[in-house]
Amino acid sequence: MTTETIPIPQQVVRLISQIQCEDIQRLREQREINRQNIALPTTIRFIDDARVINAVSRDISLVGIGLITTGPIESETICELELHLTSSTRIIVAQCIWCKSFGTGFHLSGWKFESGY
DSSP states (O other): OOOOOOOOHHHHHHHHHHHHHHHHHHHHHOOSSOOOEEEOEEEESSSSSSEEEEEEEEEEEEEEEEESSOOOOOOOOOOEEEESSSSSEEEEEEEEEEEEEEEEEEEEEEEOOOSOO
């Protein structure tokens, strides 16, 4: 059995192609509000207990945010999201709407901003 080693440039081209295909699929979704791609370090603080999970934002809109987390989040969980900007930190209360596994040890999650906090 021989193992073919693919040169790094080809691996990168394949990765970019896969990412573009995933973006096209995401754009096909019927969203009422436009989302902006943005990568911000984020800290998730659970309101009901003292747990903290690190995350990175994937995209954001006027009504919600997509996060890549280092742990699973149950849907309907309400948390404080600390968005770490270059010069400041913003805290927004949000509810996790969905969460699914992503790669090894990561999870994608969708959050809706809560207006009552």
